[in-house]
Amino acid sequence: MSDVVKLERHDEVAIVTINSPPVNALSAAVRRGIFENVKTAAADPAVKAIVIACAGRTFVAGADITEFGKPPQSPGLSEVISEIENCSKPVIAAIHGTALGGGLELTLGCHFRVATKDAKLGLPEVKLGLLPGAGGTQRLPRAVGPELGVKMVVTGDPIGASEALKNGLIEEIVEGPASGAEAFARKVIAEKRPLRLLRNDDSKLAAARADRTIFTNAAAAANKKNRGMNAPLACAEAVSWTLDVPFDEALKKEREMFLKLVADDQSKAQRYAFFSEREAAKVQNVPEGVKPRSVERVAIIGAGTMGGGIAMSFANAGIPVTLIETGQEQLTRGLGIMQKNYEATAARGGIPADAPAKRMALITGKVGLENVKDVDLVIEAVFETMAIKKEVFTALDAYAKPGAILASNTSYLNIDEIAAVTKRPQDVLGMHFFSPANVMKLCEIVRADKTAPDALVTAVAVARKIAKVPAVVGVSDGFVGNRMLAARSKQSEKLLFEGALPQQVDAVVTKFGMPMGPFAMGDLAGLDIGWRSRKDRGITSPIADALCEAGRFGQKTGKGYYKYEAGSRVPVPDPEVEKLIDDTCRSLGLTRRAVSDQEILERMMYPMINEGARILEEKVASRPSDIDVIWLYGYGWPIYRGGPMFYADQVGLKQIVERLQFYAKQTNDPSLEPAALLKKLADEGKTFASLAKG
Template identity: 50%
Template sequence: MPLRPSADVVTRELRGAVLLVTIDHAPVNALSADVRRGLLAAIEAADTERAVQAVLIVGAGRNFIAGADIREFGKPPAPPSLPDVCNRIEACAKPVIAALHGAALGGGLEVALAAHYRIAVDGAKLGLPEVQLGLLPGAGGTQRAPRLIGAPAALDLMLTGRYASAKEALALGLIDRLGDSGDILAEGLAYARELLAAHAPVRRTRDAAALNDRAASLAAVTKAREATAQKARGLFSPLNIVDAVEAAIEQPFDEGLKLERKLFLQCLDSPQRAGLIHAFVAEREVLKAPETRGAKPRALDTIGVVGGGTMGAGIAVAILDAGLPVTMIERDEASLARGRAHIDKVYDGLIAKGRLSAENKAATMARWRGSTTYDALAHVDLVIEAVFEDLDVKQVVFAELDRVCKPGAVLATNTSYLDIDALAASISRPADVVGLHFFSPANIMKLLEVVVPKQVSADVVATAFELAKKLRKTPVRAGVCDGFIGNRLFAAYRATADAVMEDGASPYQIDAAVRAFGFPMGPFQVVDLAGGDIGWAARKRRAATRDSNARYVQIADRLCERGWFGQKTGRGFYLYPEGSRGGMPDPEVEAIIDAERERAGITPRSFTDEQIMRRYLAAMINEGANVVHEGIALRPLDVDVTLLYGYGFPRYRGGPMKYADSVGLPTILADIREFAKEDPLFWRPSPLLVDLVERGADFASLNTTA
């Protein structure tokens, strides 16, 4: 039969005795229906064409196969299914070789596992990250990977979703050969011809023997199940992965495939899958800010940081970790030494955990320099101010930056709440000023709010997004208002938590209810971690403009007046004995709460956890609708990503706006109107929420309008 292209995205070409099958489906060779049809047709052709003695599968462009095609998410499945394709590849009567470069992820690695031999070149990334989408490998990955590399290694790859390098893959046994050059086609063809010359047999992964030690394999499953039950609290797919691997040990291959498919379909039907896929798509969509379209980022070779406190030091660590040099400015030598000590503490902690060598720390810190004079910033491309949260203080800093920084330098502020338009207007180059709101600890937290003032240049915004990329952070564009996106929402749901506390629930019950929903911490634990003095300063700043009719709970102020600012002072809402990070309930705090209830004339009542969360989430969603309505957030998905990456909203729920859609906006609006009977000023429904309910629309309908 003629060896014609079987589909536009999969081509076949006979190279001697080797049928070269090339996947060319831009941009990442995702496994669309056309790709699946093309692969199936290629294997059918190989089995029937006498001239073909072996098959080589390669990917065009930068990747082998990067996984499923996200454009097909939510659509009815089109044949052939990937399990059928993988089973047909494995059943081929002639040796099938997969040549891997770039991404070989998810279904891409499952295709490679179904092949009989595998070669990869340096730079390849191999992984089964379906758990991150609320799924499990559903095309034989849970059955073939353990048989090939053993249960412990397979469970590690699937439960973490991490990627293995080509060298690690060789050590694990995921691949058979590591190519010497970067030319995957030449390497693959040479390997295929070598196998033919050696008369290498068809070697099916289903017959691999890595699970022969049944007792050790089952012990690995038991250990993984126990660890997963603790680490993946509330998640559905991880334990299904463990069950599928157990089936690989206990059942024949075909029976294991049947269970894998059953468990995969259960995951597919789970609301968690929908939430995780929304998060996956949203974190890519937030990169598309209007100011970045067509704008070229400025240079980012040298960075300055003003302030060596906890936040400034964390920002400096994030920059150093990205391989960039940092110049830190502090007001005097003692403060500079403390800033350096903060950085040393981070790296020394990594050394103590065995995650960094002393030599690597020394090489990293060689890129750090400190100074007590702003003149040291004359050469930097971008400077981030991270001083005390006070507009007057920050304006003094920016006056100095205006004086010393070179033309074209980007001047960024790390303010959490303040008016960046006013800050920009106070200097001679407002077009160079942008907000870069990091989250604590800045070297760990992935969110970076890019706050866009009125006069900023588009290339400055593009530079901020480029910096986020270099720092491996997720940027979200925000407009200027008090608190931007994240802290504005936090203020709303924190106010709700305060009101519920004053009305009768303890802060410890509220925190426990929030954790049970899936947050890593409750709101009062967050206050203690961040420092109660920060919010206290913001409340005092707003006092003059606060609506006198608005409810104001003073409990947190009473704690701050005593100097109880949280972990850094040893007590806040919780007690932290001997520097402990794990807080204990404090009877004195409960006594203060009782006294404040009496002062406010409130008779405490009890709340169920469900009642607490209805109020907590309704406040969050309503304020999220407001920031979208006002243009502070471009789309509901920007709110979702902000809460996912900066505030610990459970990823498997997709974010507050996605969660609201899943519950139903009429239900959320009905709750808000019910709560408004107690406090009509606070519980004013967002005009956007009201409009969407009246139109029968949802937040998702607004995610394509930016």
């Protein structure tokens, strides 16, 4: 018998307990243990019912995804589920924590399910570019109905115990999972309840079988945000088989679809992203045993868009935070905007009705930097100019207690220079949040030259605590994300001079899978911000400057690279912009040409990859996967493309080098010459992924 699964008998009830920390994943050893112990209990004449429970903090939280791509080991999960389902004695799943993926599929093979009140149940395989491969697409809709079934399978979002009870996924909410399930088992024995085999129960499918639109409408709603993704469509199709394909045949089709998706590039990219996110939280070049500092009190400096968003991130995680401004008027305005944001989210059903009051109660507004004196972490979010940052950090150095971490939210500026104005450079680092900070998941943690290792791991731990994805980077102009974005921005502007139009460039970028193109993004952010910054630095950008001089600042003025109808955020191509571009190019003596979509795609993506290679050369990022995490969670890179460095490996580094060399020559732009690392890897027939393997 397996060491990770134990069998005990409490007179007529057998308890099969899985104990494979940390999340009781369905490894080969766990599957074998369940299979053998259920078989043993079923054969014991003294046993009248079987409970499957888990030790530790959770029920089975999914498959062991480290086994993906390896030769399958017997028994497979479907075999285990079949053994449970066909057992002549009632089998009860005792759920606590999370029953996810294969864990939920395991419970769906049981005849009854009970759960603790805080349990979560779901099938998140779609988030790895897959579908449930052990009957989940067929049994779940039979348990909860095809409408909720397709929503759960297509979105991958779990439901809580109360919703599971209401929809028939569980029979009872219990206190202790194993003891509660045991008591339920005795009730089943006493009442001689018939076994419920979901495979044979089509009662909840009848309405959708009679009126197919019930299912198709639910599937369309669930798939609303899945542009360009294969797995959600496959999930919806698989759930639809419950309406017209016999159960055993549907199981075969589900398995075939699962294997097809496992081999698909999109799923490979999504699984890569899953592991990369976890890898990014491991800080390199930190001595073993370094522990984070205690952070109980946090202060945010600046109640503007960024400061307010960061404060909301802490409140959303249930962490009290002090929001500090230089004047009462700015503070009141900032707190008012946050209140409105919360109320709007509650009105849309995004958070409970009582959440705005609860979350705002965690945010204390104060005027004056002296209010940082008792906090453990200060995050500065003031104007993006070095002079103001230095002024703030000089004051923080005077007021903050020894050992407090002083973090800047700067998106470009040199943290070493900021740290130098303090007497505690070891406590200074960057925590670069992305706008809107209460929504965006990324936090670039900037390690300065003198940042102490324990300060660094503290920032990473805090970011994770507030549900952000941390990625540690070094000091560099724009760090990683904005530095790569600058390489793309340069090319997008040059393409306008050469013959492309904003709508053509944006269409290529959004077709690739990005949420918006560079010109629509510029209009959203406000073109006047870049214009003012260029003026300060004595830089010109003829087309962008001409737009601003004409009062076209983007969405805020109803006109930018596009025009916007009153009250609309939808960009509409504007003939006036085309004329402005033509006139500007003519005045500069430039002849425009037709630019192909393929050229646009290559000039949008390859220079960023090239800059990523330089970032790796300079050790501003430790791993190619860290760069990908930054782009996935900070810039909306489509997850099914894995990130720019993963995408580069898919395209082939040799091809990228050749095209960069071609464009460098064609456009007389030396910045497009391939980075030394990129060229070396291409010449050796290697990939960026090979760097992680040493």
